[in-house]
Amino acid sequence: MEIDVTSLWGESPTRPAGFRQTLKIGRREYGFCWIPAGEFKMGCPEHERKAAADASREDGYDFTFSEETPQRDVTLTRGFWMLETLVTQRLFKEIMKENPSVLHKNGDLPAVFVSHKYALKFCRWLTKRLPRGLKATLPTEAQWEYACRAGTTTAYNWGDRWDDDKANVGSHMPTPVAKYAPNAWGLYDMHGNVWEWTLDWIDDYPSCDAVDPTGPERGKYRSIRGGASNSYPCEVRSASRFAEEERWGKHDIGFRVLLTCE
Numbered sequence: 265m266e267i268d269v270t271s272l273w274g275e276s277p278t279r280p281a282g283f284r285q286t287l288k289i290g291r292r293e294y295g296f297c298w299i300p301a302g303e304f305k306m307g308c309p310e311h312e313r314k315a316a317a318d319a320s321r322e323d324g325y326d327f328t329f330s331e332e333t334p335q336r337d338v339t340l341t342r343g344f345w346m347l348e349t350l351v352t353q354r355l356f357k358e359i360m361k362e363n364p365s366v367l368h369k370n371g372d373l374p375a376v377f378v379s380h381k382y383a384l385k386f387c388r389w390l391t392k393r394l395p396r397g398l399k400a401t402l403p404t405e406a407q408w409e410y411a412c413r414a415g416t417t418t419a420y421n422w423g424d425r426w427d428d429d430k431a432n433v434g435s436h437m438p439t440p441v442a443k444y445a446p447n448a449w450g451l452y453d454m455h456g457n458v459w460e461w462t463l464d465w466i467d468d469y470p471s472c473d474a475v476d477p478t479g480p481e482r483g484k485y486r487s488i489r490g491g492a493s494n495s496y497p498c499e500v501r502s503a504s505r506f507a508e509e510e511r512w513g514k515h516d517i518g519f520r521v522l523l524t525c526e
Contacts, residue, residue: 269395269396269397269398269525270397270525272285273285273345273395273397273398273523273525274525275301275342275343275525276343279298279300279343280298280300281298281299281300281414281415281448281449282297282298282414282448282449282450283297283298284296284297284298284348284450285298285345287394287395289355289358289359289390289393290355290358292354292355292358294347294348294355295347295348295349295450296345296346296347296348296523297345297346297348297449297450297451298343298345298449299343299344299345299346299407299410299411299449299522300343301340301341301342301343302339302340302410303337303338303339303340304337304338304340304409304410304413304415305335305336305337305338305417306335306336306337306338306405306406306409306410306469306474306477306503307332307333307334307335307336307469307503308329308332308333308335308419308501308503309335310333312419312424312501312503313328313329313330313332313333315419315498316329316419316498316501316504317329319496319497319498320496320498320499323496323498327498329498329504331466331468331469331505332469332503332504332505333469334469334471336469336470336471336472336473336474337473337474338406338410338473338474338475338477339473339474339475339476340406340407340410340476341475341476342476342524344403344407344522344523344524345522345523345524346403346407346411346451346520346521346522346523347520347521347522347523348442348446348450348451348452349441349442349452349453349520350374350375350441350452350453350457350458350460350518350519350520351374351375351386351518351519351520351521352371352372352373352374352375352441353365353369353370353371353372353373353374353375354371354372355375356375356378356386357371359386359389359390359393360385360386360389363375364376364377364378364382364513365377367515368437368438370440372440372441373438373439373440373441374438374441374453374457374458374518375518375519376438376458376513376514376515376516376517376518377513377514377515378461378513378517378518378519379510379511379512379513380461380486380508380510380511381510381511382513383402383461383519384401384402386519386521387400387401387402387521388400390521394523397525397526398523398524398525398526399523399524399525399526400521400522400523401463401521401522401524402461402462402463402519402521402522403462403463403520403522404462404463404464404477404478404479405462405463405464405466405477405479405487405489405505406474406476406477406478407462407522408460408462408489408490409489409502409503411449411451411454412447412451412454412455412489412490412502413502414447414448414449414451415448415449416448416502418502419501419502419503420455420500420501420502421447421448421454421455421502422447426497429444430444430445430455431444431453431455431456431457431500432444432453432456432457432493433455433456433491433492433493433495433496433497433500434493434494434495434496434497435493436493436494437493438457438458438493438516439457439493441453441457444456453490454490454502455490455491455500455501455502456490456491456492456493456495456500457490457492457493457518458490458492458493458516458517458518459488459489459490459491459492459506459508459516459517459518460488460489460490460517460518460519460520461486461488461508461517461518461519462486462487462488462489463478463479464478464479464480464486464487465479465480465481465482465483465484465485465486465487466479466483466485466486466487466505466507467479467480467483484509485507485508485509485510486507486508486509486510487505487506487507488505488506488507488508488517489504489505489506490504491504492516492517493516494516
């Protein structure tokens with residue numbers, strides 16, 4: 265009997281943020297959290313940018329973090345479902361029949377050494393395994409930051425002060441997903457562990473407010489978000505954004521998927 269995808273996974277004005285549903289993929293259930301349509305301030309305010317730049321100099325390097333400004337109001341008109349964890353090596357192997365993570369092999373660790381193009385291929389192949397009407401893709405930068413913040417306006421989704429007990433940063437080793445507490449919308453590892461590919465080419469933010477923004481139509485670098493175990497705390501803030509060539513898969517870059525109901 266075919267699942268009524270629209271009623272279970274479609275837009276709903278009464279479904280609370282962070283509502284969790286599971287899908288069985290292979291032999292395991294995977295959780296997805298509901299991220300409702302809404303508005304938020306994307307980027308970081310000037311006082312946060314200055315504090316991050318000061319922190320970077322204290323750590324021995326000099327970043328201005330100017331690519332995170334100007335801060336702007338963003339509206340997302342459609343809700344979506346986000347995988348509660350990074351894509352694990354186990355899930356990647358279930359879909360792609362291989363595990364490209366060559367340094368640390370463990371089914372519960374994030375899948376890494378996955379290029380942006382290969383992450384998109386994973387999304388296409390995963391879509392074929394989902395109930396008809398559901399589509400897997402990567403989040404845009406706006407969707408990622410909105411989901412990471414989970415209603416907060418602080419540097420991290422738990423507050424403005426760094427807390428070593430909240431995320432895997434500085435260890436230089438990946439940890440199994442969901443080792444640390446989730447944010448208010450049920451998402452794990454939005455700060456630290458491994459960087460996450462987004463859908464967008466990276467570019468400077470325009471100063472105007474935006475509705476459902478995406479990056480430029482073409483470019484050289486894709487945006488990565490969230491930071492990694494080898495990052496500094498100032499690099500893993502909700503607003504932090506860095507660039508990476510899409511053809512490279514690296515030891516500290518993974519991804520998570522979101523689902524839309526077509």
